[in-house]
Amino acid sequence: MYDLVVIGAGMSGLMAAGAGARRQKKVLVVAKGQGALSLSSGCIDFNPGLLEREEGSPYFKVREVVEESFNFFKYLVKRCGLNYVGSPSEQTRIFTTLGTVKNSCLVPESMFLENPDSYERIIAVGFKGYFDFSPKMFLYYAKKSGIFPGLKETEEVYFEPGVRTVNTTWLAQALTRGELKEKLIAFLKPYARPKTLMVFPAVLGDLPEDRLFKEVEEVLGVKVVELPGGFPSVPGQRLHKALVSSLKEMGVNFLFNAEVIGYKKNLRQVTSIKIKESGGRVREISGKAFVLATGSFWGKGLRANTEEICEPIFQSKVYLPRNFAEDFNFLASGIYTDEYLRPIKELENLYGAGSILANSNYLKNNSGLGLALATGYKAGLLALGDGEVRRNA
Amino acid sequence: MKKLKTTVLIIGGGATGTGLLRDLALRGIDALLVEQKDIAHGASSRFHGLLHSGARYAVKDPNAARECIEENLILKKIAPTCVEETGGYFIELNSDDPAYTAKWLDGCQKAGIEVREVDPNHLKREYPLLTKEVKRVFEVPDGTVDGFRLCWANVWQAEEYGGRYLTYHQLEGFEKQHGRLTAAKLRSSLTGEEVFVEFEVAVNAAGAWAAEVAQLAGVKVNLLQNKGTLIAFNQRIFQKVFNRLRPPSDGDIWVPHHTITILGTTSVNVDNPEILRPTPEEITKLLEIGKELIPEVLELRMLRAFAGIRPLYLGEESNSQDSRSISRDFVIIDHEKNDGLKGLISLVGGKLTTYRLMAEKTGDYIGKLLGIDRKSKTSEIPLTPALAVEEKNRIARRYIVRAPKIEERLKGVTEEKQVLCECEGVTVAEIKEVARWEDTHNLEDLRRKTRLGMGTCQGLNCAHRGLGVAFTELLEKSQEPLEQLKEFLKNRYAGQKHLLWGEQLREAELLTGLYGCNFSLFGGTDDV
Numbered sequence: 001m002y003d004l005v006v007i008g009a010g011m012s013g014l015m016a017a018g019a020g021a022r023r024q025k026k027v028l029v030v031a032k033g034q035g036a037l038s039l040s041s042g043c044i045d046f047n048p049g050l051l052e053r054e055e056g057s058p059y060f061k062v063r064e065v066v067e068e069s070f071n072f073f074k075y076l077v078k079r080c081g082l083n084y085v086g087s088p089s090e091q092t093r094i095f096t097t098l099g100t101v102k103n104s105c106l107v108p109e110s111m112f113l114e115n116p117d118s119y120e121r122i123i124a125v126g127f128k129g130y131f132d133f134s135p136k137m138f139l140y141y142a143k144k145s146g147i148f149p150g151l152k153e154t155e156e157v158y159f160e161p162g163v164r165t166v167n168t169t170w171l172a173q174a175l176t177r178g179e180l181k182e183k184l185i186a187f188l189k190p191y192a193r194p195k196t197l198m199v200f201p202a203v204l205g206d207l208p209e210d211r212l213f214k215e216v217e218e219v220l221g222v223k224v225v226e227l228p229g230g231f232p233s234v235p236g237q238r239l240h241k242a243l244v245s246s247l248k249e250m251g252v253n254f255l256f257n258a259e260v261i262g263y264k265k266n267l268r269q270v271t272s273i274k275i276k277e278s279g280g281r282v283r284e285i286s287g288k289a290f291v292l293a294t295g296s297f298w299g300k301g302l303r304a305n306t307e308e309i310c311e312p313i314f315q316s317k318v319y320l321p322r323n324f325a326e327d328f329n330f331l332a333s334g335i336y337t338d339e340y341l342r343p344i345k346e347l348e349n350l351y352g353a354g355s356i357l358a359n360s361n362y363l364k365n366n367s368g369l370g371l372a373l374a375t376g377y378k379a380g381l382l383a384l385g386d387g388e389v390r391r392n393a
Numbered sequence: 394m395k396k397l398k399t400t401v402l403i404i405g406g407g408a409t410g411t412g413l414l415r416d417l418a419l420r421g422i423d424a425l426l427v428e429q430k431d432i433a434h435g436a437s438s439r440f441h442g443l444l445h446s447g448a449r450y451a452v453k454d455p456n457a458a459r460e461c462i463e464e465n466l467i468l469k470k471i472a473p474t475c476v477e478e479t480g481g482y483f484i485e486l487n488s489d490d491p492a493y494t495a496k497w498l499d500g501c502q503k504a505g506i507e508v509r510e511v512d513p514n515h516l517k518r519e520y521p522l523l524t525k526e527v528k529r530v531f532e533v534p535d536g537t538v539d540g541f542r543l544c545w546a547n548v549w550q551a552e553e554y555g556g557r558y559l560t561y562h563q564l565e566g567f568e569k570q571h572g573r574l575t576a577a578k579l580r581s582s583l584t585g586e587e588v589f590v591e592f593e594v595a596v597n598a599a600g601a602w603a604a605e606v607a608q609l610a611g612v613k614v615n616l617l618q619n620k621g622t623l624i625a626f627n628q629r630i631f632q633k634v635f636n637r638l639r640p641p642s643d644g645d646i647w648v649p650h651h652t653i654t655i656l657g658t659t660s661v662n663v664d665n666p667e668i669l670r671p672t673p674e675e676i677t678k679l680l681e682i683g684k685e686l687i688p689e690v691l692e693l694r695m696l697r698a699f700a701g702i703r704p705l706y707l708g709e710e711s712n713s714q715d716s717r718s719i720s721r722d723f724v725i726i727d728h729e730k731n732d733g734l735k736g737l738i739s740l741v742g743g744k745l746t747t748y749r750l751m752a753e754k755t756g757d758y759i760g761k762l763l764g765i766d767r768k769s770k771t772s773e774i775p776l777t778p779a780l781a782v783e784e785k786n787r788i789a790r791r792y793i794v795r796a797p798k799i800e801e802r803l804k805g806v807t808e809e810k811q812v813l814c815e816c817e818g819v820t821v822a823e824i825k826e827v828a829r830w831e832d833t834h835n836l837e838d839l840r841r842k843t844r845l846g847m848g849t850c851q852g853l854n855c856a857h858r859g860l861g862v863a864f865t866e867l868l869e870k871s872q873e874p875l876e877q878l879k880e881f882l883k884n885r886y887a888g889q890k891h892l893l894w895g896e897q898l899r900e901a902e903l904l905t906g907l908y909g910c911n912f913s914l915f916g917g918t919d920d921v
Binding site for chain 2: 100134
C-alpha cells in the first residue's frame with residue numbers, strides 16, 4: 001500500500017512525487033510515456049502577470065506554494081548537478097537557436113545570459129553537417145535584438161565532428177565522451193578572447209551532470225551559452241533525467257511503460273488503480289491518495305474524438321473552450337477541479353495537476369512548466385493531507 | 394514605375410493561365426503572365442488532384458468524358474513526371490443502384506474509356522480497411538496529377554521559349570482607349586512597386602477571381618463560385634484512385650498523392666473567392682460519406698483540411714441552384730462580341746485535366762485575332778522528360794528543367810546530400826537551390842516547389858531547419874525570414890484547425906508547443 005500514487009511522469013507528476021518523498025512517504029509514479037517534459041526547452045516558463053489575467057486559472061489555487069515549490073525543484077535538480085537560475089518573481093530572457101528571444105523564469109545555468117551588455121564579440125558555434133542550428137541566422141537576429149549594445153564583432157564558426165550525418169542526440173553524447181571534446185576545445189582556442197560570448201546549440205552533453213559549458217568557459221576564459229532549439233530537446237531530456245534520478249535516490253518508486261486502465265473505489269475514496277504493463281500483465285495498485293498528472297492531449301491525459309473530449313481514466317468533467325480551434329484556444333481544455341485541485345466530488349483522495357487542468361493555456365500565459373511545477377507540488381501536499389496547506393488554500 | 398510591353402497579357406497563374414503561356418510561347422507568340430500570389434495557389438492546387446479518365450462524366454456529360462480521356466492520354470505522354478498513372482477503381486456498393494452501373498458502362502464505352510471489371514474479393518484482400526459492402530469493381534485509366542508541379546512545368550518551359558511571368562503582382566486596373574483595353578496597371582504585393590504593362594490582348598484566366606478581373610475592365614462575367622472542401626490523410630491509403638459508382642456527389646473520390654491520400658469534395662456555393670475555409674458541416678459530411686467506403690475512417694490520421702473554389706460559368710442566366718448540373722466545360726468569352734470591349738478575352742470554367750486543350754483552343758482564337766497563323770505544339774513537345782520511376786529520378790521528376798541545377802549541387806558538397814525534410818525526402822541541396830531562385834519569394838513558395846513540410850510532421854522538424862539552412866538565400870527576399878516562418882506556420886495551422894481531434898490534435902499541440910513556447914515565435918508576450 002502506497003501513501004501516494006502519481007499517474008504521469010511529467011513535470012507535475014514528478015513534483016507531486018517529490019512533495020511526497022520530501023515527507024518520507026511511500027510514493028509510486030506510474031507512467032506510460034515521458035509526456036511533454038522531455039520535449040520542453042528545459043526552461044521553466046512562469047509569468048504570474050499573465051496567469052492572473054486568465055479567468056479560472058489553477059494558479060489561484062497554488063499561489064502560496066510557488067516560492068517553496070520552485071526552491072524545492074532547484075534542490076531536486078541540483079542533486080544531479082543540474083543548476084537552475086532565477087526566481088518566480090522575475091522574468092529571464094534567453095535566446096533560442098532561431099535567434100528569437102524567449103521570456104522564461106527558471107532557466108538552466110547553461111542558458112543564462114547575465115549582463116549581455118558586457119560582451120564585445122559573439123562567436124556562434126555551429127557543426128558541419130548539423131542543420132538544427134544556423135549560426136548565421138542566430139547572429140543576424142541577435143544583432144537585431146538590441147540586447148548586445150556593446151557588440152563590436154561577430155563570427156560564425158563550424159566545428160567538424162568528422163562524421164557524415166550529425167544529429168542532436170549523437171552530438172550531445174559524443175561531445176562529452178572520448179576525444180571529440182578535446183578537439184572542440186582546441187578548435188575554439190583561437191577564438192578565445194576577453195569579453196567574448198560563445199553560443200552553442202544545446203548539445204553540450206546529454207546528461208544533467210555534464211558541465212561541458214563550464215569546462216569550455218574555464219579553459220578558454222569566455223562566456224558560454226547554450227540555446228534551446230527543435231526536437232529532440234537535450235535540455236528537456238536532461239531535466240527529465242535529473243528529476244527522475246533525484247526522486248529515485250529519495251526513495252520514490254517508478255513504474256514506466258504502464259498504462260492505467262481503470263480504478264476501484266470504496267465510499268468516497270479511490271482505493272486502487274488497475275494497470276497494464278508493457279508485457280500485457282494487468283495488476284492492481286493500492287494507495288491512500290492519487291494524483292492525476294497525465295498531461296494534456298500530447299500526454300494523452302485528455303482524449304478527443306470528433307464529438308467530445310474526455311479524461312479517460314476517471315472520466316472527470318472536462319472544460320471545452322469556446323471557439324476551440326481559433327487562436328489555439330484548445331490549449332485551455334482540461335479537467336475542472338475544486339479549490340483543493342480535486343476533479344471529482346465523489347473521489348475525495350484524487351487530485352489533478354499539470355497541463356490536464358482546465359483554464360491553463362500555456363501559449364497565452366507562457367507558464368507551462370512553471371504552473372505544472374507548482375500545481376504538481378501542491379497536489380502532492382494536498383494528497384498527503386497536509387493540513388497547513390489545506391487551510392491556506 | 395516599371396514599364397513592360399507584351400503582345401498577350403495573361404492574368405492568372407493557375408493551370409489555365411500557365412497552360413496558355415506555354416501554348417503561346419511554343420507558337421512563338423510573345424506573352425507575359427501575371428499572378429497575384431504564387432503559381433497554382435488557387436484551384437489548381439486546391440483540388441483532389443485527379444487526372445480524369447472521363448469515367449466520372451460518362452453518364453452525365455459524354456462530351457466532357459471524351460475530352461477527358463483524350464487529354465488524359467496526352468498528359469500521360471507529354472508530362473509523365475507531373476502525373477502518376479495510378480489507374481482508378483469505380484466501386485459499386487450493395488446500396489448503390491445497379492441500373493446506374495449499366496448506364497455508366499454504356500457511357501464509358503461510347504466515350505472510348507477502357508473499363509475492366511475486377512474481382513471484388515481481390516480488392517478486399519488488398520485493402521482490409523475497405524467496407525465489406527463492395528459489390529462490383531471496375532478499373533479505369535484514372536491518374537493523379539500534381540497541380541503545383543504541372544503549373545511550374547508550364548511556366549518553366551514557356552520561359553525557355555521566351556514566355557515571361559511575374560508572380561505576386563496584383564492587377565489594379567486597365568487603361569482604355571477608343572473602346573479597347575491597351576494596358577494594365579499592376580502592383581507588386583511584395584515591394585509595392587507599380588508595373589505598367591501595354592498589350593494587344595489581355596486574357597482573363599483568373600479562375601475564381603475572373604469576375605473581379607472583368608469588373609476592373611468594366612464588363613461582367615457571370616460566375617458561380619463553388620467551394621469544394623477536401624481532407625488530406627497521412628498515408629497512401631489506396632494505390633489507385635477510388636471513385637464511387639453512382640451519380641457524382643460529395644465525398645466520393647479518394648486520390649493517392651505522393652505519400653498521402655486526398656478525400657473530396659463538397660460542393661457549396663460562396664460569394665467570394667477568398668472564402669477558403671472548410672466548415673465543420675462540410676468536414677462532417679465528407680467523413681460521413683467517407684465512412685461508407687472505409688468504416689473506420691475516423692481512426693485514420695488526417696493531416697489537414699482545405700478548400701478550393703471551382704469557378705463555374707453561368708452564361709447569361711444566373712440561376713445557381715444546383716452547381717453540379719452546371720457544365721464544367723470551359724468557355725472563351727470575347728468581350729468584343731459580348732460587351733463591345735476590344736482587347737479582352739475571359740476564359741472560364743473547365744477542369745484541370747483538360748487545361749491543355751483549353752489553352753490550345755484559346756491559342757487558336759488569339760492567333761486568329763492577331764492574324765498569326767501558327768499551330769499549337771503543346772500535344773507534341775514533351776513538357777517534362779520521360780521518366781517513369783519515382784525514386785531514381787526524384788530530382789528530375791520534381792524540378793524538371795531546373796533539375797540539373799540541383800543535381801550539380803548534389804554532386805558537389807557532401808553535406809547537401811543530407812535529407813532535411815524526412816517526411817518528403819527533401820535534401821539540403823534542394824532547399825538551398827530552390828530558395829535561391831528568383832521565383833521563390835518566401836518559405837511558402839519553397840514549400841510548394843519542394844514539398845518541404847507537406848508530410849506527416851507538417852513542418853515540426855523541417856520548417857525551422859529549412860529556414861536555417863536557406864537563411865542566406867531567404868534573407869534576400871522582401872519578407873524577413875522569421876516572418877516567412879510565421880506565415881508558413883499560420884498556413885499549416887489553418888489546415889489543421891478543422892480536424893482537431895485524435896492524433897492530429899496531439900500533433901497540432903506539439904507544433905504549437907515547439908514554435909509558440911520553445912521558440913517563442915508567437916503566444917505569450919512580455920508586456921507585463
